[in-house]
Amino acid sequence: xxxxxxxxxxxxxxxxxxxxxxxxxxxxxxxxxxxxxxxxxxxxxxxxxxxxxxx
Amino acid sequence: xxxxxxxxxxxxxxxxxxxxxxxxxxxxxxxxxxxxxxxxxxxxxxxxxxxxxxxxxxxxxxxxxxxxxxxxxxxxxxxxxxxxxxxxxxxxxxxxxxxxxxxxxxxxxxxxxxxxxxxxxxxxxxxxxxxxxxxxxxxxxxxxxxxxxxxxxxxxxxxxxxxxxxxxxxxxxxxxxxxxxxxxxxxxxxxxxxxxxxxxxxxxxxxxxxxxxxxxxxxxxxxxxxxxxxxxxxxxxxxxxxxxxxxxxxxxxxxxxxxxxxxxxxxxxxxxxxxxxxxxxxxxxxxxxxxxxxxxxxxxxxxxxxxxxxxxxxxxxxxxxxxxxxxxxxxxxxxxxxxxxxxxxxxxxxxxxxxxxxxxxxxxxxxxxxxxxxxxxxxxxxxxxxxxxxxxxxxxxxxxxxxxxxxxxxxxxxxxxxxxxxxxxxxxxxxxxxxxxxxxxxxxxxxxxxxxxxxxxxxxxxxxxxxxxxxxxxxxxxxxxxxxxxxxxxxxxxxxxxxxxxxxxxxxxxxxxxxxxxxxxxxxxxxxxxxxxxxxxxxxxxxxxxxxxxxxxxxxxxxxxxxxxxxxxxxxxxxxxxxxxxxxxxxxxxxxxxxxxxxxxxxxxxxxxxxxxxxxxxxxxxxxxxxxxxxxxxxxxxxxxxxxxxxxxxxxxxxxxxxxxxxxxxxxxxxxxxxxxxxxxxxxxxxxxxxxxxxxxxxxxxxxxxxxxxxxxxxxxxxxxxxxxxxxxxxxx
Numbered sequence: 001x002x003x004x005x006x007x008x009x010x011x012x013x014x015x016x017x018x019x020x021x022x023x024x025x026x027x028x029x030x031x032x033x034x035x036x037x038x039x040x041x042x043x044x045x046x047x048x049x050x051x052x053x054x055x
Numbered sequence: 056x057x058x059x060x061x062x063x064x065x066x067x068x069x070x071x072x073x074x075x076x077x078x079x080x081x082x083x084x085x086x087x088x089x090x091x092x093x094x095x096x097x098x099x100x101x102x103x104x105x106x107x108x109x110x111x112x113x114x115x116x117x118x119x120x121x122x123x124x125x126x127x128x129x130x131x132x133x134x135x136x137x138x139x140x141x142x143x144x145x146x147x148x149x150x151x152x153x154x155x156x157x158x159x160x161x162x163x164x165x166x167x168x169x170x171x172x173x174x175x176x177x178x179x180x181x182x183x184x185x186x187x188x189x190x191x192x193x194x195x196x197x198x199x200x201x202x203x204x205x206x207x208x209x210x211x212x213x214x215x216x217x218x219x220x221x222x223x224x225x226x227x228x229x230x231x232x233x234x235x236x237x238x239x240x241x242x243x244x245x246x247x248x249x250x251x252x253x254x255x256x257x258x259x260x261x262x263x264x265x266x267x268x269x270x271x272x273x274x275x276x277x278x279x280x281x282x283x284x285x286x287x288x289x290x291x292x293x294x295x296x297x298x299x300x301x302x303x304x305x306x307x308x309x310x311x312x313x314x315x316x317x318x319x320x321x322x323x324x325x326x327x328x329x330x331x332x333x334x335x336x337x338x339x340x341x342x343x344x345x346x347x348x349x350x351x352x353x354x355x356x357x358x359x360x361x362x363x364x365x366x367x368x369x370x371x372x373x374x375x376x377x378x379x380x381x382x383x384x385x386x387x388x389x390x391x392x393x394x395x396x397x398x399x400x401x402x403x404x405x406x407x408x409x410x411x412x413x414x415x416x417x418x419x420x421x422x423x424x425x426x427x428x429x430x431x432x433x434x435x436x437x438x439x440x441x442x443x444x445x446x447x448x449x450x451x452x453x454x455x456x457x458x459x460x461x462x463x464x465x466x467x468x469x470x471x472x473x474x475x476x477x478x479x480x481x482x483x484x485x486x487x488x489x490x491x492x493x494x495x496x497x498x499x500x501x502x503x504x505x506x507x508x509x510x511x512x513x514x515x516x517x518x519x520x521x522x523x524x525x526x527x528x529x530x531x532x533x534x535x536x537x538x539x540x541x542x543x544x545x546x547x548x549x550x551x552x553x554x555x556x557x558x559x560x561x562x563x564x565x566x567x568x569x570x571x572x573x574x575x576x577x578x579x580x581x582x583x584x585x586x587x588x589x590x591x592x593x594x595x596x597x598x599x600x601x602x603x604x605x606x607x608x609x610x611x612x613x614x615x616x617x618x619x620x621x622x623x624x625x626x627x628x629x630x631x632x633x634x635x636x637x638x639x640x641x642x643x644x645x646x647x648x649x650x651x652x653x654x655x656x657x658x659x660x661x662x663x664x665x666x667x668x669x670x671x672x673x674x675x676x677x678x679x680x681x682x683x684x685x686x687x688x689x690x691x692x693x694x695x696x697x698x699x700x701x702x703x704x705x706x707x708x709x710x711x712x713x714x715x716x717x718x719x720x721x722x723x724x725x726x727x728x729x730x731x732x733x734x735x736x737x738x739x740x741x742x743x744x745x746x747x748x749x750x751x752x753x754x755x756x757x758x759x760x761x762x763x764x765x766x767x768x769x770x771x772x773x774x775x776x777x778x779x780x781x782x783x784x785x786x787x788x
Contacts, residue, residue, distance in 0.1 A: 004321060007230070007253065011305045014226055014305060014306070019221060021218070025210075032293060033209070034291045034294065036271065037209045037289055037290060038290040040207075040209075041286075042280060044523070045139075045523065045525065046522065046523060
């Protein structure tokens with residue numbers, strides 16, 4: 001059953017990565033505003049005037 | 056703030072979308088073939104097209120080709136827009152696309168040729184595993200690079216789901232694919248028996264979680280609001296949904312091994328986490344559905360939303376059913392039956408399939424700057440698909456429960472009511488036929504969709520690069536010029552600590568794992584011996600033919616199972632099994648105690664034509680096993696690989712293994728000759744028979760010793776089935 005420690009270790013490793021990501025998200029104010037991102041994603045803002053990029 | 060001009064890469068999205076549709080049709084078609092094979096054995100058309108080989112092609116095609124390309128199409132479209140940036144590298148996008156498609160082609164060909172590791176949903180052999188890792192990492196770099204050069208500070212919740220997908224799948228794939236190559240297309244799992252099973256289902260469960268669920272939840276959070284043109288019901292809930300799901304999902308894997316030889320505490324842990332998962336899953340499901348509150352009239356008009364509503368509903372059903380099935384009392388009935396197949400198809404056909412369809416109906420017109428060709432055709436597809444799901448899933452529930460109850464039914468005198476396994480198969484054949492009908496409805500709907508989308512694309516023209524503009528991201532933190540990079544880390548003690556811990560953990564794992572795994576493979580049951588060279592070769596043919604797709608090798612500690620098959624499985628019996636072959640579904644009986652139950656001649660005739668020995672059997676014929684010469688050239692390499700993995704063959708045994716192999720083969724061949732079956736000892740079938748006759752006998756031998764030690768032994772019938780149940784303590788149920 002030794003392998004279970006590897007799995008727990010690997011799972012904890014991933015969990016630790018996510019924990020760091022979570023702390024980063026909170027600290028960098030990712031979740032300060034928990035409403036407008038949901039509205040903002042609805043607008044894609046195409047440029048006003050035609051650009052010269054071609055297909 | 057000055058506006059920056061850039062363009063979104065739509066061509067890569069289109070390419071992935073086309074691949075999704077093509078592989079979707081292929082995967083569903085193979086699925087239909089597989090379904091028909093269970094009704095008409097004649098549909099097993101030759102060596103490369105038996106159920107044991109087509110079933111892995113179906114599962115791999117749907118999971119990695121259809122859903123995989125669906126993920127990439129959706130991610131490449133939404134990620135660019137959510138981050139207001141073009142993909143980090145067009146080159147990596149192309150590597151991702153062509154790399155993934157070549158993996159799919161290699162997978163299909165190698166699986167049909169019987170090149171398989173024998174581990175469900177991780178069947179691909181080691182060179183393809185390496186390719187998968189490389190392509191997956193190129194996808195990850197591309198995604199993370201795009202995140203770094205984003206023009207939108209906030210990471211929308213969908214992106215978090217994508218990141219979690221990338222990180223976790225990378226880890227799962229690598230840990231589960233550790234194997235020792237024997238030749239270019241043959242390897243043995245590094246893990247053995249129980250350990251292998253645990254790693255495999257930790258992978259298998261989390262592949263469902265992080266390949267079929269998290270990326271699709273991300274797509275749900277992008278495409279439902281977009282299609283409905285209204286924000287998600289609660290953005291706050293979506294954030295809680297994500298973090299709760301991520302921290303719970305990874306611990307639920309052992310629920311695939313309830314009542315198996317896995318330690319009890321690990322089983323219970325898996326169950327507890329599975330039950331807890333209902334909360335975030337349903338939070339997400341409700342969040343998706345409630346996005347449409349007050350807009351249900353648009354659902355009636357808009358086929359995109361129709362598909363998505365059914366998809367999310369199916370997600371809700373599957374994520375309620377899943378935890379229920381991981382309750383031990385329910386699992387005792389559902390496991391090894393078609394109930395599981397029904398459950399996975401609520402998820403596959405409903406959640407993944409319908410969300411993909413909805414996404415395609417929305418995406419293709421956008422990419423081609425036009426309108427959907429026919430809403431009517433989309434509606435026809437919707438009803439064909441929905442009815443297809445119903446006709447698929449309901450018969451599977453009936454089949455699963457019927458069969459399980461028949462397995463467990465006893466006569467008043469304590470004997471099995473249906474001692475012949477075949478009776479329980481014939482009873483549910485009608486359900487298999489209905490399932491094939493449901494599947495063909497679903498496939499027909501998908502074909503209608505493809506036609507509709509081809510017409511749609513033809514009516515417009517591809518906007519390969521879509522112009523966009525957005526201000527650059529303002530820098531928040533400016534590193535002091537001249538200060539050493541290390542200072543930045545030093546200023547963050549907590550992160551520094553976590554980082555070092557992670558590094559130490561990785562280092563420790565790399566060093567300790569191999570030795571430590573081999574040590575734990577030391578047998579705990581003294582009568583369990585390594586396979587003879589012939590048995591080992593036979594086992595590899597058993598794996599090649601995909602026998603595990605229908606036959607389990609795991610007798611659970613229930614009276615109904617010990618009465619039917621014999622002594623229940625012990626963890627110590629599997630220490631030399633690289634890979635384990637416990638299986639997950641019984642289309643045929645369990646084979647763990649098959650050894651010695653029947654004579655060699657019976658096995659020969661049964662493999663030649665199962666219907667000759669068992670009327671009505673749905674098993675394919677394996678006549679080529681008689682024609683093929685056994686590949687004895689590989690024996691030495693295989694034995695050496697096993698020695699490396701800690702299997703205690705004597706030193707230098709590899710060089711003389713073939714002598715032992717031939718001796719045992721000739722014995723079997725001579726025994727067959729007694730029953731008027733003339734077959735050269737060098738043919739593959741001899742090895743397969745050797746393996747089948749070995750199965751589970753290590754413990755049986757011990758029983759017989761105990762039996763013969765008893766003073767009076769009235770009648771011994773050596774040819775009759777060796778029933779060990781008399782000596783078995785009756786447990787379970």
